Amino acid sequence: MTVTEQSPRCIWRMTTLKAKTGLGRTTIYDLMKDGRFPKSRRIAGAHAVGWDSLEVEAWIAEQLGERQ
Template sequence: MKLVRIKEVMDRTGLGRSTVYKYMNLGLFPKPIRLGSRAVAWVESEVVAWIQHGIECRDSESI
């Protein structure tokens, strides 16, 4: 299991920092794991699954 920090999450998703946190608060994006008092990271497989879900939704809408 690999953990990714916010920069990589932003690079992979194309979302900005504030949008990542907004989607998290709305329950639309995976929540991070706390690494320390000021550090968090996301489980890479959860971020990949979120991206894949977006692709599947897009593909099912175009049918």
Template sequence: MKHPDLRRVMRLKEVIMLCGLSRSSIYSYIADGKFPQSRKIGSRAVGWDSMEIERWIDDRLAAREWKPLPEKGLIS
């Protein structure tokens, strides 16, 4: 569910659920500079900017090449 006007801090569990990536994949993408960086929000806590995560998802979907499924009975 998108709420473009509602900017908030997302914790890792929510980021995992929203992106569909595993914890290790998220941190691997961060290390490669391909995922939004987490921010320190407390002495032992980090979070992500919800707008950055939504933008990352939008960019990934826009970059994906969508190919229609072949029609049944036709060989491609």
């Protein structure tokens, strides 16, 4: 997928996030803490979090050198 082809915006939970990025839970949270990965957002109450799919897809493209 190129940067110009965007999927519809949705919320990704951790299982999807790990599958899409190839990263583990600890690595994702460490990168978030360092400001090097999109932040999670609270959804459906206090205990559930998710990530904006478009933000994560942009991060993936940047890692692959596709973003200008």
